[in-house]
Amino acid sequence: MSENEPDAISFRQDFPALDIPSEELIGYKRTMSEFNKTAKTEAKPDSCYICGKPMTSFCNSHTIPQYCLKEIDVDGKLLTTAALIGGNLIDSEVGIAGAATFKRVCRQCDSEYFKLYETPETLLSEPTSQVLGQIAAKNLLREISKGRLELGLHTALGERSNPEFDTMMAVRAVDMKEDEKAFKTAVRVGGSEKPSKAYHLVYYKLLPYVVPFAFQQMISPMADFNGGLINNSYNPSTNYKMEPIHICILPSKGATAVLMFRSENANRYRKFEQQFRSLSEQAKLLSIVKLVFAYSEDVLLSKKLPQSVLKNEELTYLARMNHNYFGFANSPNDYKKHIYETALEDHAINNLPDPPNLLLEEYALGNL
């Protein structure tokens, strides 16, 4: 090998904007809907995740409370991240009724257990451990629900699955066990008025305006601001536990609650939190926008956003970002090391491109 040739190279495979001819798209959707039907039957739980009572029909629960979505919708509709990524494979619009939903709990638990955080006033002051528990429970239910559907799809595919998907699903099954354990803690804390130390609130801020998007999910960031490791998604060991962080951007009553919290047992955020605390308020908000779009495909955006934002290069770059790489090196170990190092550098929050800071007042819905 000559001196100028690299020893190893890795390319990130971001989500492509897939435009499929309409006839093929119809066929694809038809095939997928049949697999999804089988997957849903496979994934259906037989009892409510909260009260444990046997169930035949489940409530269509929302991760993000509907009253938050109603602050930013236009005629009951919202945009999905597909509106940023482009292409026609995934719908770029969704109705409030179908936005970030899951079916894991009975109607009674859905309306009673989550009462506190489903009350719009609750988010207007710093959340108690009970509120954090309820939010965590919802986020975990959504993850468990998605995980079960994927595992159901894997079963439905049977011999038509491939080795990559088999491996992915083996990891998914391990993550699910962790999520189910974390869910038990969340339900306990969310069900009690007694203060608990189970969660550490990293950030809470009430913005006195409505921002043009809503978000509520746990993400597992790979790197801190400088590229220091937080979660190694390439570690294949079943003993390696991911440490997610919960992020919420919830419009309510003409204001927006922004919060970030993690389990008290998550040990890998010390440096990240130090770096975060040293930032100005504006930079803190910008870093949250970066994390949300870089790590999640579950953001719900207002249709009032102008094309200059929806087509913004930095924002679409973040929305397409992925951590699948391909490339080569002299040995499999060198290759793994190279991918790991490249991914950390790519995902260092300071290296992510700067999107429009959608949490600032200039992007508030009243100002668009």
Ligand SMILES: [Zn+2]
């Ligand atoms: Zn129940």
